[in-house]
Amino acid sequence: MTERRVPNELIDCVLENLYSDRATLLNCALVGRAWVRASQRGIFRKIVLELPESTAYDEVWAMRVATYQETTAHLGCLFAAKPYLASSVQSLELWRFGESSGQPEVWYTAAASVLQRLSNVNNLSFCEIRWNALPPFLRSALTELFTKSLIRVSFLGPFRIETFAELASLLSRAAHLKILDAAVFSWEWDVRDIPTYSDSESNLEGTNHPLPRSIPLEQLKLHLDIDPFMTWFQQDGCPFQVDTLQLLSVNLVFLLSPIFTDLLRVAGRNLRVLELTDMKVSGPFASLSLRSKFDSLF
Known part of the structure; x- marks a missing residue:
């Protein structure tokens, strides 16, 4: 037969x-x-690197530490032996890196060995991250991911970074970025700490600064700290083009703010979906989506 x-x-x-x-x-x-x-x-389409929560030492915590170390070491060895598996990873989530000063460097080393082998990540998510507490070699590995094929960057929980200039420098590397989801920020930036063209260029450590308005965003979700972003977006040297936005999501508290009005005007006529969210509300009333053309606003 x-x-x-x-x-x-x-x-x-x-x-x-x-x-x-x-x-x-x-x-x-x-x-x-x-x-x-x-x-x-x-x-291998999606991997999650999640450090154990900072709790008092007990058997559960020890088990989570052992699981993280074993899993990350296994991934590093697997990706080294079979690079085509590393190229399958398109989504990466990082949890609780830099959250506690007690996190041993070996945890970061194991994570960096995995990150350095990833080449096709297009969705990168951060949750509970202290950027400036990370060792330089891990920040370098993460920064390198921004220069590759990222389409979406999400800050799903507290992402603490000392200055907005540092964040702007990091985001400016993502030449293919379409979706920026900055849903939760938990620090206050000095609005004056907005990079000019020359500031951003110097922060890129020898790489060429993207051309102004060369990165067309399609979706933007901002719920806190709108002012620094808005100031940056309006600068001539900003690499992001926001008049290409099709979806804009902001917190309800900004509805009557002049900053919100300015953001709508900058977004332009391509905007089709406006989401107004309330970070304090969960369930069906947490988000109000208005789907229509906004020609009357311009």
Whole structure:
């Protein structure tokens, strides 16, 4: 009897619909040779590096530390031996890096060994990060990710960085950025600490500063500290083009603010979705989305 094989294109199509089900993908990888690579692309599509919470030493905390160290070391070795697996990683989440001064450097070293092998990350998320508390080699590895293929950057929880100029310098490296989700910021910036063109250029440590308005944003989500961003966006040397925005999300508290009005005007006629959110409210009333053209605002 002639063996009838499922076309590889059909296998890929089936497995792409299972990317959210890692357990099933692990089983699919055992079906046959034709299923392995396609399953692995889903298995490694997203990785999360999460440091243990800073709690009093107990058995649970020790177990989480051991799990993190074992998992990260395994990933580093796996990506070193099979680079094509590292190239499958498209989404990366980092949790609690730099949160506590008691975090040993070996945790950062293991994370850096993984990050340095990633080349196709297009979605990078931070949560509970103290940027300036990270060792230079880890900041360097993360900064390098911004220069590659990032399409979306999300600050999903407290991301503490000393100056807005540092944040602007970091974001300016993401030449392919489409979505900036700065949903939660927990510090106060001096509005005067807004980089000029020359400031940003010097902060890029020898790399060329992106051309002004050369990075067209499609979605922008800002809920706190709108003023520094707005000041930066209006500068001639800012690399981000915001009149290309299709979605804008801000906190309700800014609804009647002149800054909000200015932001709407800068966003331009391409804006199609306006989300007004309340960080203190959860559930169906946490976000109000207005889907319409905003021609009357201009």
